[in-house]
Amino acid sequence: MSKFIRIIPLLLFITVLCQGQSSEKDKIREVFVNYKSAIRNGKGEDALKYLDSTSIKYYTGILNIIKSADSAKVSSLSLLDKMIVLSIRHDARKEEIILMKGLDVFLYALKKGMIGNASNFEIGDILMDKNVAKCQIFSKGSKSNLYFVLHKEKEHWKLNVTSLFDNVNLAIKHLIEDSGASENEYLYLLLESMNGKKPGNEIWQPIE
16 A cells, blocks of 8 residues: 555656646747748748747848848859748849848748748647757648657747758759759749849849
8 A cells, every 4th residue: 555655646747747748849830830821821920929939039130141241152052042032032123122121031931932831731749858849740641750849938838940941952952962953043043933033143243
């Protein structure tokens, strides 16, 4: 009997822990659903509420690159960063870019369809370690090897969208290789498809 009594606190602790994790996982799924809905419906300001500090720092930094980076700097960027910088410079008017602040580049990219709506994505298993969660991505019902990462910041779960960037860069690399075009040829074709205008050398030059 005494042995059973000693086990009771342990069982209670495990039960409370599991219930707590289940509650946190429900919150994580809610964040993902709300972010996906905001992106799908073009509600950029709402989507921003679900981005973590790493994501916010990334978009703020990429705006500085769009405004001030020269051709050498742009050439050294990852494929995804290069696509974002050149796309904004090619599509937006110079005056628009100069007036952009903070997370305006995220809002502009969403408005122009540069950010995928993730409508085919769902999340499956959630792995938690204190204030970090990894959520396995399902695409069109099929399990993938990709994970969204979320961080708990000020008691709220936030998405780290940059956690997928390595995979995105690899996917872009494969698309370019499969096209048979050079990297710049592929990027120029992509830019022209955005608005029908052929990109010029000015997209490699700083705005300010």
